[in-house]
Amino acid sequence: xxxxxxxxxxxxxxxxxxxxxxxxxxxxxxxxxxxxxxxxxxxxxxxxxxxxxxxxxxxxxxxxxxxxxxxxxxxxxxxxxxxxxxxxxxxxxxxxxxxxxxxxxxxxxxxxxxxxxxxxxxxxxxxxxxxxxxxxxxxxxxxxxxxxxxxxxxxxxxxxxxxxxxxxxxxxxxxxxxxxxxxxxxxxxxxxxxxxxxxxxxxxxxxxxxxxxxxxxxxxxxxxxxxxxxxxxxxxxxxxxxxxxxxxxxxxxxxxxxxxxxxxxxxxxxxxxxxxxxxxxxxxxxxxxxxxxxxxxxxxxxxxxxxxxxxxxxxxxxxxxxxxxxxxxxxxxxxxxxxxxxxxxxxxxxxxxxxxxxxxxxxxxxxxxxxxxxxxxxxxxxxxxxxxxxxxxxxxxxxxxxxxxxxxxxxxxxxxxxxxxxxxxxxxx
Amino acid sequence: xxxxxxxxxxxxxxxxxxxxxxxxxxxxxxxxxxxxxxxxxxxxxxxxxxxxxxxxxxxxxxxxxxxxxxxxxxxxxxxxxxxxxxxxxxxxxxxxxxxxxxxxxxxxxxxxxxxxxxxxxxxxxxxxxxxxxxxxxxxxxxxxxxxxxxxxxxxxxxxxxxxxxxxxxxxxxxxxxxxxxxxxxxxxxxxxxxxxxxxxxxxxxxxxxxxxxxxxxxxxxxxxxxxxxxxxxxxxxxxxxxxxxxxxxxxxxxxxxxxxxxxxxxxxxxxxxxxxxxxxxxxxxxxxxxxxxxxxxxxxxxxxxxxxxxxxxxxxxxxxxxxxxxxxxxxxxxxxxxxxxxxxxxxxxxxxxxxxxxxxxxxxxxxxxxxxxxxxxxxxxxxxxxxxxxxxxxxxxxxxxxxxxxxxxxxxxxxxxxxxxxxxxxxxx
Numbered sequence: 001x002x003x004x005x006x007x008x009x010x011x012x013x014x015x016x017x018x019x020x021x022x023x024x025x026x027x028x029x030x031x032x033x034x035x036x037x038x039x040x041x042x043x044x045x046x047x048x049x050x051x052x053x054x055x056x057x058x059x060x061x062x063x064x065x066x067x068x069x070x071x072x073x074x075x076x077x078x079x080x081x082x083x084x085x086x087x088x089x090x091x092x093x094x095x096x097x098x099x100x101x102x103x104x105x106x107x108x109x110x111x112x113x114x115x116x117x118x119x120x121x122x123x124x125x126x127x128x129x130x131x132x133x134x135x136x137x138x139x140x141x142x143x144x145x146x147x148x149x150x151x152x153x154x155x156x157x158x159x160x161x162x163x164x165x166x167x168x169x170x171x172x173x174x175x176x177x178x179x180x181x182x183x184x185x186x187x188x189x190x191x192x193x194x195x196x197x198x199x200x201x202x203x204x205x206x207x208x209x210x211x212x213x214x215x216x217x218x219x220x221x222x223x224x225x226x227x228x229x230x231x232x233x234x235x236x237x238x239x240x241x242x243x244x245x246x247x248x249x250x251x252x253x254x255x256x257x258x259x260x261x262x263x264x265x266x267x268x269x270x271x272x273x274x275x276x277x278x279x280x281x282x283x284x285x286x287x288x289x290x291x292x293x294x295x296x297x298x299x300x301x302x303x304x305x306x307x308x309x310x311x312x313x314x315x316x317x318x319x320x321x322x323x324x325x326x327x328x329x330x331x332x333x334x335x336x337x338x339x340x341x342x343x344x345x346x347x348x349x350x351x352x353x354x355x356x357x358x359x360x361x362x363x364x365x366x367x368x369x370x371x372x373x374x375x376x377x378x379x380x381x382x383x384x385x386x387x388x389x390x391x392x393x394x395x396x397x398x399x400x401x402x403x404x405x406x407x408x409x410x411x412x413x414x415x416x417x418x419x420x421x422x423x424x425x426x427x428x429x
Numbered sequence: 430x431x432x433x434x435x436x437x438x439x440x441x442x443x444x445x446x447x448x449x450x451x452x453x454x455x456x457x458x459x460x461x462x463x464x465x466x467x468x469x470x471x472x473x474x475x476x477x478x479x480x481x482x483x484x485x486x487x488x489x490x491x492x493x494x495x496x497x498x499x500x501x502x503x504x505x506x507x508x509x510x511x512x513x514x515x516x517x518x519x520x521x522x523x524x525x526x527x528x529x530x531x532x533x534x535x536x537x538x539x540x541x542x543x544x545x546x547x548x549x550x551x552x553x554x555x556x557x558x559x560x561x562x563x564x565x566x567x568x569x570x571x572x573x574x575x576x577x578x579x580x581x582x583x584x585x586x587x588x589x590x591x592x593x594x595x596x597x598x599x600x601x602x603x604x605x606x607x608x609x610x611x612x613x614x615x616x617x618x619x620x621x622x623x624x625x626x627x628x629x630x631x632x633x634x635x636x637x638x639x640x641x642x643x644x645x646x647x648x649x650x651x652x653x654x655x656x657x658x659x660x661x662x663x664x665x666x667x668x669x670x671x672x673x674x675x676x677x678x679x680x681x682x683x684x685x686x687x688x689x690x691x692x693x694x695x696x697x698x699x700x701x702x703x704x705x706x707x708x709x710x711x712x713x714x715x716x717x718x719x720x721x722x723x724x725x726x727x728x729x730x731x732x733x734x735x736x737x738x739x740x741x742x743x744x745x746x747x748x749x750x751x752x753x754x755x756x757x758x759x760x761x762x763x764x765x766x767x768x769x770x771x772x773x774x775x776x777x778x779x780x781x782x783x784x785x786x787x788x789x790x791x792x793x794x795x796x797x798x799x800x801x802x803x804x805x806x807x808x809x810x811x812x813x814x815x816x817x818x819x820x821x822x823x824x825x826x827x828x829x830x831x832x833x834x835x836x837x838x839x840x841x842x843x844x845x846x847x848x849x850x851x852x853x854x855x856x857x858x
Contacts, residue, residue: 019652020663022474024464025621026654027456031479035453045451047490050460050477053652057475064493080632081653114829121632141832163655165836223454290747296733297719297726300747304725307801307834315753317746318719318729324744324787328757358753372736405736 009188012043013069015051015061017076017086018162022052030075030167034160037171041179042187042239043071053077055089062090066155071179073171076162078144080124086159087129087147094149094157096131104128104136108143137174139166146170148178156182188239191246193254194225195233196271197264198418202226205233208260218249228407229414232271233257266421273417274302280424281312281362286390289358290316291329291350293341294368294384298413314358319350329353340379342367344396347385351396355389362424363389366416368401370408384412388423395419395429438617441472442498444480444490446505446515447591451481459504459596463589466600470608471616471668472500482506487518495584500608502600505591507573509553515588516558516576523578523586525560533557533565537572566603568595575599577607585611617667620675622683624662625700626693627847631655634662637689647678657836658843661700662686695850703731706846709853710741715790715819719745720758720783722770723797723813727842743787748779758782769808771796773825776814780825784818791853792818795845797830799837811837815845817852824848824858 016031028050035045047068051061058077065072077086091098105120105128112120127144130136137146139161147159158175160167180187197205202224209222218237225232235253237246254261268275281288290299300316303309319325322341326333331349339345347365355363368384375381380400387396397419401411422429445460457479464474476497480490487506494501506515520527534549534557541549556573559565566575568590576588587604589596609616626634631653638651647666654661664682666675683690697704710717719728729745732738748754751770755762760778768774776794784792797813804810809829816825826848830840851858 019665020654022464022477023468023619024461024466024474025663027458027461028477029456032453032456035451035479037453039452045453046481046486048451048457048479050464052475060497061476068489079653079655081635083652111831115630115831116829117630117633121636123635124632141836163657165657165832169833292726296738296742297721297729297745297747298733300726301724301730304727304747304749305835305838309725310749310803313725314750315747315757316726316749317757318726318733318744320733320739320745321743321787328744328746328786357757358750374739406734409734 009042009044009186010071010183011046011069012038012071012073013047013049013065014038014045015049015065015072015074016162017051017053017058017074019052019083021050021076030162030164033164033168034073034075034171037176038071038073039190040192041176042189043179043183044188053083053085055085055092058086058089059093062093062157066151066157069155071156071158073158073160073175075160075167078127078147078159078161080121080126080143084126087126087131090149090157090159091131094131094151096133096149098129098131100125101128101130101136104130104145111143135178137170137178139170140173141169142166146174148175189246191237191239191250193235193250194271195235195254195257195261196230196266196268196273197233197261198230198266198273198414200231200264202231205231205260205264209233209257212256212260213253218252220249220253228403228410229273272302272305273414273421274306277417277421277424278303278306278309278312280421284424286312286362286424287360288313288362288364289354289360290364291319291325291354292316292364292366293319293325293350294370295366295409295413295416296320296370298409299364299366299416302413302417314360317354317357325350329357342369342379342383342385344385344387344398347387347396348389348394351387351389352394361391362420364416364420365389366412368408368412370405370412372405382408384408384415386412386416386419388416388420388429390423393423395423397429438471438473438615439500439612440475440498441467441500441502442476442478442494443467443474444478444494444501444503445591446480446482446487446503448481448512450479450505459591459593462593462597463502463504463600466605467500467502468619470605471618472608472612473617482512482514484514484518484521487515488522491519491522491586495580495586498584500585500587502587502589502604504589504596507556507576507588507590509550509555509572513555516555516560519578519586519588520560523560523580525562525578527558527560529554529557530559530565533559533574540572564607566599566607568599569602570598571595575603577604618675620666620668620679622664622679623700624664624683624686624690625659625695625697625702626662626690627659627695627702627843629660629693631660634660634689634693638662638686641685641689642682647681649678649682657832657839658702692856701731701734702843702846702850703735706850706853707732707735707738707741709850710791713853715741715853716788717742717791717793718783718787718789719793720748720754720779721745721793721795722748722754722779723799724795724838724842724845725749725799727838728793728795728845731842731846743789746783746786754779758786771798771808771812771814773814773816773827776816777818777823777825780816780818781823790820791849793845793849794818795841797837797841799834799841801834813837813841813844815841815848817845817849817858819852822852824852826858
């Protein structure tokens with residue numbers, strides 16, 4: 001794999017450690033994420049393993065993985081409990097003595113104090129142990145840091161914590177920059193571009209895409225990735241080492257898809273429509289208030305997931321009981337009961353009332369039947385009315401969302417944000 | 430592994446084949462399912478692999494798995510397309526010639542006719558090929574059957590189709606009965622029990638558990654499974670062959686952990702604390718209202734995720750801007766600004782105000798700094814005050830939650846629900 005003429009991209013393997021993964025009690029999402037991340041950086045993923053918490057099995061697996069790959073990423077088993085055996089097992093396998101790292105120990109102690117737990121328990125000290133010569137990758141979200149070890153043959157063994165958010169953070173902050181530096185000119189990225197779409201089902205999207213790309217797709221392959229909230233369209237081009245025109249080819253294809261994207265696409269780095277909506281609100285110096293019934297706080301939650309949302313989000317009312325709609329929002333009860341709690345009138349009244357109460361330029365109102373109970377022949381489970389009030393203009397739509405309670409809620413929140421984006425962009429909502 | 434005194438349960442390994450799995454574009458749910466199924470039947474799962482569609486890598490992986498385990502189950506790559514290479518690769522590895530099975534071929538042809546597709550395409554004939562001496566496991570849901578091969582050393586290699594429903598059907602109809610027959614008295618089932626905990630970090634939990642189990646754990650092994658919101662404690666007992674008292678031993682250990690569980694454990698089928706809180710609210714005929722600042726709707730969202738939440742959840746206010754705290758909730762501005770928006774006084778005022786406004790028996794108030802901005806030396810990012818108002822009693826706590834914005838929000842919501850549960854259960858919050 002190394003040193004023969006022009007070396008190809010480094011081979012990488014992923015090992016996830018944990019009895020609960022091995023026995024199938026948890027799904028190995030860490031392994032999936034890491035394989036994707038390594039491929040994105042430009043390594044060639046050649047194998048994945050799942051192993052239990054037993055040192056001899058960890059060692060056998062890591063040994064095997066190091067035979068196959070130049071870079072082995074191991075996740076899980078770095079914590080302080082007796083079933084966390086990865087650190088010692090791998091150190092032992094590689095013949096490296098474990099040494100206590102002063103700085104790391106101080107950081108652990110500080111962490112414990114900061115949380116008000118008093119002294120660091122004796123057992124937690126293992127998290128300050130570093131195999132001789134190993135590099136430490138700080139963990140911004142938890143106690144156990146990542147570790148980078150090198151074998152005498154120059155292969156790399158990276159140990160990461162198993163808590164998914166921590167694993168991802170240590171990879172992105174520490175491992176990825178390190179791999180980019182170390183393998184610089186050998187990385188051979190598969191370049192992806194993901195286009196997010198909303199308001200169009202997969203089969204129609206595919207038909208439209210095929211029409212627009214009838215003349216060819218410039219060696220760019222397409223994948224349709226549907227989920228509850230929409231369909232992501234993934235464009236993939238493999239970077240050639242001679243001339244890296246992969247990005248240019250992707251752009252050519254994206255340009256050809258222009259008319260479709262104008263109508264159904266949105267740009268979001270995180271893939272979250274809320275990000276796009278937040279940006280549009282900021283740019284338009286708009287302020288937002290939300291009145292939710294069936295979505296029960298989900299829209300407010302999605303908007304306040306965004307850092308800096310206090311610049312545009314003022315507040316919301318979760319009007320679950322009818323008395324809250326009339327009481328807190330001041331919606332008159334008589335017309336609401338006449339028109340129906342799930343109705344165009346009520347959705348519009350909620351959107352306008354919350355905007356006026358909270359003195360914002362935009363108000364959202366959502367009312368519907370998320371199920372499993374509460375449906376009727378005229379208004380079956382999944383029926384949702386949603387409305388956008390924007391500076392004295394108002395828009396509303398009724399939809400029947402399919403799926404279970406959580407799907408209906410997720411889709412209703414998404415559709416409401418999509419309508420808001422269209423309104424803010426001055427397009428036909 | 431075999432033939433040495435009384436042999437233990439047969440070691441099993443799972444190999445899933447597919448580029449999309451290896452590269453992390455699909456999650457390996459087949460591997461998870463098979464591992465669970467094998468453990469349930471009573472084999473000892475010792476390793477799992479994911480490999481790509483390349484014959485040499487399939488062979489290397491299966492070879493490796495056969496070194497480790499007496500039973501290797503391979504799934505994927507048995508279909509008719511060019512990237513289906515498992516059958517030929519494994520036959521070649523084991524030195525077995527592929528022979529066309531007459532009966533299988535007739536069944537395939539009949540299947541094709543029955544679906545109105547006319548003649549069996551030439552390429553589909555590969556699905557009638559069986560390695561010499563191999564057993565055929567009918568596929569009730571699809572075209573490609575499962576295959577059972579035996580190595581000269583008496584190890585078993587089972588090949589299953591990769592379509593999840595087909596894989597499961599062939600396993601349940603063919604593989605499981607075969608394994609039960611073949612290994613009869615060597616099978617040894619594994620029984621699990623999961624205990625959810627909150628409000629205690631992993632290392633302290635472990636110390637407490639070790640104290641409580643100082644006299645021994647009755648052959649029950651323990652695993653600590655931490656995530657952002659708490660630590661799950663998993664008890665595992667292996668059924669002994671003499672008398673299957675595994676459940677009794679689990680109960681004995683759970684009883685010994687009683688004092689700890691009384692303080693930090695909760696029962697939730699879904700594992701979600703909101704479920705437990707919802708049940709407690711229903712049982713106590715309580716009603717809930719929520720006033721959230723930094724959690725931005727997350728608590729309302731979590732409570733209304735539950736079907737039937739309208740029986741106890743009346744509504745919430747997302748008081749993001751200060752004017753919403755004073756305006757909608759009627760919290761007097763002067764003391765709030767004096768005590769601080771993030772303060773015990775404000776959290777308590779929010780909890781009480783929302784309960785009175787919405788006429789509920791319980792009110793929650795949460796105010797804090799989720800970050801990344803807004804921190805100060807006295808109130809760093811992660812500082813959260815949360816309060817529970819319950820029928821004229823009020824409780825509040827300040828915590829410093831670590832992690833990024835989303836971790837702080839998730840932890841603050843969880844801690845608030847945990848305090849609420851303690852209050853509802855009449856325990857010291």
